[in-house]
Amino acid sequence: MSQTALASWRDGTAKQAILDFISGVTTEGGPDFVAVADRIATFDNDGTLWVEQPLPPQFDFVFGTWAKEIKADPALAGQQPYKAILERDPAFFQGIATQEPAVITALLAAFGRSWAGSTPAEFEAQVREWTVSAKQPKLGVSYLDLVYKPMLELFNLLKDNGFRVFVCSGGGRDFMRVFAEETWGVNKENVIGSAAEYTYTADGKIVRGEEILGRLNLGPGKPEHIFAQTGRLPVFAGGNADVDIEMLEAAKFGLLINHDDPDREFAYTSGAEASMVKADKLGWTVVSMKNDWDTVYGKLADL
């Protein structure tokens, strides 16, 4: 294995555990060998591949859209989810992670209001506009400038060793697919996320509906969506939060990103308390952003 494969990773137990695992998987006749066909790797996005503070970036896109809708129809400001968002109500955001039914229903209704009836091209144009205009509030740069370079290197290392790499986020499948190819080197078909149902109309268009397809891609929804998309469970999985626990449990190798770098990124454990306990119990490899990563941000083109 190339010594420069994980160039932004400092030598240490996390980097070594990754290299040892990949070495085992690819050693034919060895006890840890995995057939090439089975080499599926899956990664959460928010907080695993890019910054998720103060909120996952897709919220910035969605709330921007909803702010325009509230301006056009001020009565919305008194209704959920608009009210909770305007008030930055922490209980509401907690309710997303725990999939509280009232919160999810309100959210889905609002997504339907904004995008039901739209085509993929219309949605893509909105997301592209956001990727070039939005800035992360603390760091002052585009969200796509806040992708973790060490994870892109890991993607390349996995691919070089016969893995197919999938991104598997609670966020929107179609949102991520807009920038997946240029940002991660991951084809759209390898992006798994929460997703609206689409209808093929009599005049030959794909049009977004009101409902979502299957469960939200959080918690147990992650291995369910991974199985539906790939016919397998992952061999290698990476995440950073409690909503990734089931995906990491389903994998042979679990990688948990620990946000402990207040200087270059953020330091927080909120939403990852249970996963840190699980990591210890199940032997997942915990990555310290502060200690294990020499460089935090970077682009595919710079690898």
Added chain:
Amino acid sequence: MSQTALASWRDGTAKQAILDFISGVTTEGGPDFVAVADRIATFDNDGTLWVEQPLPPQFDFVFGTWAKEIKADPALAGQQPYKAILERDPAFFQGIATQEPAVITALLAAFGRSWAGSTPAEFEAQVREWTVSAKQPKLGVSYLDLVYKPMLELFNLLKDNGFRVFVCSGGGRDFMRVFAEETWGVNKENVIGSAAEYTYTADGKIVRGEEILGRLNLGPGKPEHIFAQTGRLPVFAGGNADVDIEMLEAAKFGLLINHDDPDREFAYTSGAEASMVKADKLGWTVVSMKNDWDTVYGKLADL
């Protein structure tokens, strides 16, 4: 392009149309160039990649299972869909193609009875047993010996030209995924079909549920599932029946297999009447199995 790429195809308009289209797609700067990322090809299975007479092979597998259930519980013989199957009721099979609600409801309930609660490994073992034991009634060989060699050559040609090849059948996604890799050289994740919802249980298992995910993968369901799985609509699509019309319409290049070879396969137009009319109107390339194919059957290993 290699002259031997489509070795089992006789020279003629169908072969030439395929070669010309691929040449256009891959000619950078030309009017028909398609970026590599967009090169998605999708193919129906039954009647497009293997024999579908007298019934699509998966019915043989399913009916074999149901015959055992009727033996164990004879009262089932008076209920749908078991009754219609025992009587080989043509109206019932027509009702599948047209997605008649009562027919689909009865079928899904019977699928649930047979497989709800099962794991993918259990289902795979049943399908594998069937692939080695079942024989096509007229031709007397295993169904996997009745895969069309010219189509496997076409898959390879498309892949050699940057396409990702997907199989997209009305049949069961999980059924096809069992043999997709060795039979077609298509990874499980590139198999799209009608599919049950699966649940990830608290003890870490993927278990089949009662419901299906989205629509059946027939008619407009095909482009819907293709978009959901890949984020795109196909550039190249192949089918042989009216349930493939929307998928072929959604593609830049449509290939329609015409079953006109009673000596080596079967001759029938039933279920393909509207697609033949569409082919003429929309300029799809119609393949005569009798005239365009030098060899009909073959295996991936023989290419």
